[in-house]
Amino acid sequence: MNSISDLFALLPDVEFIDTDAGKTEENIIQLYEALTNTVLYPADPVRLFLSTLAAVISQQKVQINQAGKMNLLRYARGHFLDHIGALVGSYRTEAIAAQTELQFSIDAPLNFNVSVPKGTRVTSDGSVYFATDRLATILAGTTTIQVPATCLTSGLVGNALVSGQLDRLVDPLPYITKVTNITESTGGAEREQDEPYRLRIALAPESFSVAGPILAYEYWARSTSTHITDVAVYSPEPGTVQLRILLVGGMIPAANSKEIRAVRDVLNAEKTRPLCDTVLVDPPVAVSKDYQLKWFITQNQEGYFTAIQAAMKSAVADYEAWQTGAIGRNINPDALIERCRAAGAWRVEITGLPYQALKRGEVTQFITNAARITFGGIEDSKS
Structure with missing residues (x-):
């Protein structure tokens, strides 16, 4: 996870107004009873009218609360997010044609x-x-x-x-x-979605200086293409800045791909790059893995085999997307086990996937294997 995303997670939730419908209704009825010195019983027409009024007021409170949140970077979406981005000179990247x-x-x-x-x-x-x-x-x-x-x-x-x-x-x-x-069509990208755009807006103040800080280099790199999903920035030696670029879906770009060239161009512009920096932009280094997973269920789960089998395929796909979706993310088989257990597996056996700490600039890549997932059988859960 990116550092800016971590900061968002640390921020407390904000509510601009209390939206509890029950409290709103209770306050209205208590106020009416105090002013009129009466008691409103559940079937009283006046109470029914006030309950209806309370429902309308509660809806308005929710809208007011949402309107307030749209002014905060953490919650804003759509055009509201566009206006926040404009304040720091960061604009949403439009769709690109292949x-x-x-x-x-x-x-x-x-x-x-x-x-x-x-x-x-x-x-x-x-x-x-x-x-x-x-x-x-x-x-x-x-x-x-x-x-x-x-x-x-x-x-x-x-x-x-x-x-x-x-x-x-x-x-x-x-x-x-x-x-x-005579070449495969590439380079098409959708209009930038809210979440990556939100991250770029948070990084935008780093661009007010030349690209010296790590986050400034990351901002400029991300601004070139919506295909870029992760950027690793580090200095292998004094005066040299190394960037590694990862594309959507955990795809590693070619060494001279459109995205790599775009990042090189923007980061080597005289107005962006510190004069003494040598900027290198390359794909991440692939760490290839080909593992096997065998899963088991209990006798009580036998009737749910088909559903669990489908859930297991989804769980493995979700893990692989997560594992390959960030540069430098350590290979963690426990994350796969957690997903398999949540999918309904009683027990899993994994071979060829030990825990491994990746170096800077490395990213996990899984070798395609149609026989990766196999059903191990039914076990007695009491044994």
Whole structure:
């Protein structure tokens, strides 16, 4: 967990007004009885009216309380959070469209150029469209040309289209007989959600100086892409700052990925980086693990086997997402056991996953293994 998140957790809960509906009703009835010198019994029409009035007032109190909380960074959400961010010059990152490289082809070389206009659309299934970023020309005597293209819909929807999937030309062109993407589409990201944006707002004051403090480097790195979910900052030697970048879903970026390049650019700007700092931006170092988990149930749980089996798969997936979701998070099999027990397992046996303290810049990566989870059988819980 990030240090700023830890500080949020240490802050006490805040209530701007008492929203207890029972107390509100009690206060109204007691006040009425004191002013009129009467007793209101449960079936009294006046009491029923005052109870209705108390319910309305209680709802208003809840709204007033929520309005007050929207002014605090810990509780604010949506547009309220946007306004708090504006106070420190930190604005929500908008959705980004995926990109890829398209190749247009003709059947045979011609003695004249064939143009592919900017904005030429290509699709794989008629639901997601990519358009070329610039004018491209198949020169006379050649048969192909490559051109970058951007998804027309921002967000994750344009990602993960592997080479060859984008093969339908939406805008017919003379002489063009084939089109395909020669790289997997990547780089698409959704609009920044409240929680990562809240963390960046909390880090924003660190950016008022040049990127000297650790949190300042973290702020500038996070500001480049909503794909970045964790940043490790440390100094391996005097005058050198090392950043390790982890992407959403525990994914390790390529050494020269779009996200790595963006962080390098923003942190090496003269207005951001201390003059004497050498800034290195790299992916985290993967610590690969391939473990086996065997789980058992008791005789009394036999009738719930199917439900427990599904819960176990979910528990393991949740653990792996947690374990791989932060740089430097120590490998802790106890966290897996806790989740398995909560899912209904009577007992678990884990091999190949001892506790391990990770070094700075390291992150856990699990090798895909379809046979990782196995059912060990039914045990007598009294034995």
